[in-house]
Amino acid sequence: xxxxxxxxxxxxxxxxxxxxxxxxxxxxxxxxxxxxxxxxxxxxxxxxxxxxxxxxxxxxxxxxxxxxxxxxxxxxxxxxxxxxxxxxxxxxxxxxxxxxxxxxxxxxxxxxxxxxxxxxxxxxxxxxxxxxxxxxxxxxxxxxxxxxxxxxxxxxxxxxxxxxxxxxxxxxxxxxxxxxxxxxxxxxxx
Amino acid sequence: xxxxxxxxxxxxxxxxxxxxxxxxxxxxxxxxxxxxxxxxxxxxxxxxxxxxxxxxxxxxxxxxxxxxxxxxxxxxxxxxxxxxxxxxxxxxxxxxxxxxxxxxxxxxxxxxxxxxxxxxxxxxxxxxxxxxxxxxxxxxxxxxxxxxxxxxxxxxxxxxxxxxxxxxxxxxxxxxxxxxxxxxxxxxxx
DNA sequence: GAAAACATGTAAGTAGTTACATGATTCG
DNA sequence: CGAATCATGTAACTACTTACATGTTTTC
Numbered sequence: 037x038x039x040x041x042x043x044x045x046x047x048x049x050x051x052x053x054x055x056x057x058x059x060x061x062x063x064x065x066x067x068x069x070x071x072x073x074x075x076x077x078x079x080x081x082x083x084x085x086x087x088x089x090x091x092x093x094x095x096x097x098x099x100x101x102x103x104x105x106x107x108x109x110x111x112x113x114x115x116x117x118x119x120x121x122x123x124x125x126x127x128x129x130x131x132x133x134x135x136x137x138x139x140x141x142x143x144x145x146x147x148x149x150x151x152x153x154x155x156x157x158x159x160x161x162x163x164x165x166x167x168x169x170x171x172x173x174x175x176x177x178x179x180x181x182x183x184x185x186x187x188x189x190x191x192x193x194x195x196x197x198x199x200x201x202x203x204x205x206x207x208x209x210x211x212x213x214x215x216x217x218x219x220x221x222x223x224x225x226x
Numbered sequence: 227x228x229x230x231x232x233x234x235x236x237x238x239x240x241x242x243x244x245x246x247x248x249x250x251x252x253x254x255x256x257x258x259x260x261x262x263x264x265x266x267x268x269x270x271x272x273x274x275x276x277x278x279x280x281x282x283x284x285x286x287x288x289x290x291x292x293x294x295x296x297x298x299x300x301x302x303x304x305x306x307x308x309x310x311x312x313x314x315x316x317x318x319x320x321x322x323x324x325x326x327x328x329x330x331x332x333x334x335x336x337x338x339x340x341x342x343x344x345x346x347x348x349x350x351x352x353x354x355x356x357x358x359x360x361x362x363x364x365x366x367x368x369x370x371x372x373x374x375x376x377x378x379x380x381x382x383x384x385x386x387x388x389x390x391x392x393x394x395x396x397x398x399x400x401x402x403x404x405x406x407x408x409x410x411x412x413x414x415x416x
Numbered sequence: 417g418a419a420a421a422c423a424t425g426t427a428a429g430t431a432g433t434t435a436c437a438t439g440a441t442t443c444g
Numbered sequence: 445c446g447a448a449t450c451a452t453g454t455a456a457c458t459a460c461t462t463a464c465a466t467g468t469t470t471t472c
Binding site: 050052084085087088109110111112113 | 430431432433434435
């Protein structure tokens with residue numbers, strides 16, 4: 037007996053559609069601005085390519101969640117979008133929805149480390165150090181955007197700072213485990 | 227001037243191919259066993275579907291990195307694989323390679339939280355609690371596999387325990403940030 | 417005797433990427 | 445005046461997923 041066909045209806049939005057909706061709600065009114073804002077703010081836990089954004093804007097406008105108007109700068113074409121009432125409702129509904137909240141991690145560093153017992157001790161130690169340094173670098177990148185999140189928090193937008201703190205804690209935890217393990221390996225080698 | 231064309235050569239392996247290679251090196255000799263092992267050990271930072279595994283095994287055998295032999299159980303067909311010398315070298319080379327180590331996180335929870343300033347305070351608090359509970363649940367799942375990693379470490383396979391500790395630490399970090407933020411929000415509401 | 421686990425494979429579809437394609441405006 | 449930034453869009457491709465398809469052996 038055939039299974040029920042994939043339930044993704046035509047009106048259902050992808051996570052990326054919700055990112056577009058959310059970024060417009062924060063004032064990023066053009067496709068270009070959405071991409072910039074994503075890179076400055078949520079890039080460390082969500083990415084979206086330009087090639088997704090423009091079709092998404094078209095879809096969202098078609099289903100009435102956003103409204104676009106031409107707003108050229110000089111003779112350079114440009115289109116500004118704003119949420120409709122339905123769009124704001126859809127965004128809120130998505131955040132309130134009582135469904136499972138996906139979390140996907142794909143970390144080549146952890147993958148390599150997992151298999152590292154096959155490696156010569158020096159190579160394993162070098163890999164561990166490379167993974168530590170990578171995390172340390174990401175931590176520096178997050179610290180660089182912290183002032184902006186602090187400013188937003190002062191202005192009443194608290195949650196970007198929350199996610200940033202989460203990212204920093206998360207990354208710091210990876211650095212810490214790398215360091216404590218490196219010490220243990222060094223102690224074990226003696 | 228045209229860009230350099232995509233450098234992925236025919237002989238280059240995908241990350242998933244390396245997972246297959248690595249799992250075989252740890253003694254998972256059939257496609258089925260590889261899938262089981264992935265689910266028990268690295269699922270929280272890497273997934274691979276059955277539909278990827280069997281074609282990958284075929285590719286890896288074609289390029290001489292693994293060798294398969296029929297090993298049926300009764301009349302149920304079954305194929306066992308082992309690394310060739312070239313296969314072991316390729317695995318080690320991949321871990322030693324001095325290239326950037328990709329890290330990809332896609333967290334719908336952080337995404338929703340990022341936009342949560344639009345939400346009514348109660349709804350934002352409820353979302354934060356749902357994200358906290360999700361992380362707490364993942365932490366329990368990781369603790370459940372800890373004994374197995376401990377046993378592997380006793381047997382000289384230290385690195386599975388390293389990656390597990392990393393996972394537990396960063397998951398705990400997310401729980402902690404959720405809790406501290408919930409307190410701050412509650413204090414701010416008073 | 418039924419359900420769970422073992423075991424392998426493929427077809428069709430989805431979500432996402434990179435690269436191509438084009439051009440205007442601003443800044444140094 | 446050249447480079448960086450602003451701005452929009454699409455074509456081709458890749459990786460990955462779900463579901464289909466099938467059958468055996470073990471466990472309760």
